[in-house]
Amino acid sequence: MDTNLARLQRITPTEADSFADTVLDGLARSPKEIACKYFYDEAGSRLFDQICELPEYYQTRTEVALLKRHAGEIAALMGSGVEIVEFGAGSLRKVRILLDAAHNPRAYTPLDISGDYLSDVVRVLAADYPALTLRPLVGDFTRPLEIPALSTPSRRAGFFPGSTIGNFKPDAAMALLRRMRSNLNGGGLLVGVDLVKDPVRLHAAYNDAAGVTALFNKNLLARANRELGADFDLDAFAHYAPYNAAAHRIEMYLVSLKRQTVTLAGRHFEFAQGEPLHTEDSHKYTIESFREMACRAGFSPRAVWTDEDRLFSMHWLESR
Numbered sequence: 052m053d054t055n056l057a058r059l060q061r062i063t064p065t066e067a068d069s070f071a072d073t074v075l076d077g078l079a080r081s082p083k084e085i086a087c088k089y090f091y092d093e094a095g096s097r098l099f100d101q102i103c104e105l106p107e108y109y110q111t112r113t114e115v116a117l118l119k120r121h122a123g124e125i126a127a128l129m130g131s132g133v134e135i136v137e138f139g140a141g142s143l144r145k146v147r148i149l150l151d152a153a154h155n156p157r158a159y160t161p162l163d164i165s166g167d168y169l170s171d172v173v174r175v176l177a178a179d180y181p182a183l184t185l186r187p188l189v190g191d192f193t194r195p196l197e198i199p200a201l202s203t204p205s206r207r208a209g210f211f212p213g214s215t216i217g218n219f220k221p222d223a224a225m226a227l228l229r230r231m232r233s234n235l236n237g238g239g240l241l242v243g244v245d246l247v248k249d250p251v252r253l254h255a256a257y258n259d260a261a262g263v264t265a266l267f268n269k270n271l272l273a274r275a276n277r278e279l280g281a282d283f284d285l286d287a288f289a290h291y292a293p294y295n296a297a298a299h300r301i302e303m304y305l306v307s308l309k310r311q312t313v314t315l316a317g318r319h320f321e322f323a324q325g326e327p328l329h330t331e332d333s334h335k336y337t338i339e340s341f342r343e344m345a346c347r348a349g350f351s352p353r354a355v356w357t358d359e360d361r362l363f364s365m366h367w368l369e370s371r
């Protein structure tokens with residue numbers, strides 16, 4: 052047992068219950084949809100890690116390079132003795148760069164929806180950072196939640212990398228930033244945001260040659276089969292991810308390749324040939340459009356870093 056590692060604490064209801072409701076509700080809608088947060092069971096989280104390594108998916112390596120290049124400056128802006136709270140922690144790889152640069156961090160609090168995955172990755176981190184207090188929380192940060200105070204509370208600094216903010220519609224993204232601001236009790240937020248760019252490059256990032264994004268997308272159906280006893284035929288759906296240039300977003304769908312019926316919990320759902328099931332949007336921002344949204348959410352944008360090709364941006368926002 053690692054002494055610096057607190058027990059996994061669940062702070063919102065289990066996502067498994069809501070997955071059933073979400074799929075039943077989403078399949079009854081027109082157009083059909085399933086929320087993208089359900090991609091991230093253990094299998095989906097591992098597929099997402101593979102996406103991050105793909106040559107076409109420039110986001111991760113560009114953001115990591117930005118973090119490495121500016122870690123000293125970021126650490127100085129965060130200040131010393133902070134509790135770093137990561138929203139949607141995933142593989143915990145990027146935070147290592149911050150932890151290595153941070154001035155005497157009080158604790159690291161990763162929050163993730165996938166408890167199984169979080170408990171695996173957090174154990175490895177605890178072994179590598181034996182002096183750091185680690186407090187893993189399982190929860191859904193897309194819902195209002197309370198982050199419990201530490202026994203000796205300190206200033207918080209939020210970390211929200213990977214342009215996950217782009218997976219929310221702009222209004223929901225602003226509401227989320229507002230909630231994060233309140234969770235941070237006056238602390239700042241470091242957020243990674245993918246930028247508007249050449250549509251061909253964006254299209255390639257979500258339609259990789261190795262087909263990993265297609266597997267990631269279809270894992271939603273595989274998950275419904277595994278967890279809910281649905282009978283989706285994965286070969287009867289195609290991954291489809293066009294860039295909607297007018298709305299500045301990638302839209303991701305699973306398109307039914309034939310007329311078919313899917314059965315789940317005793318209910319039958321008809322799919323027409325060519326009917327889409329919407330699974331994700333990934334909004335892209337300009338530096339200015341993101342800063343405007345952050346201001347409307349009650350933050351003051353203090354610093355922004357971007358790469359030479361202006362593919363990706365990292366913003367340090369302070370609470371007003």
Ligand code: AVI
Nearest residue numbers: 102213214215218257264333
């Ligand atoms: C997590 N999120 C920011 C990714 C994105 O790029 O929107 C999820 C993803 N979907 C397909 N590829 C990656």
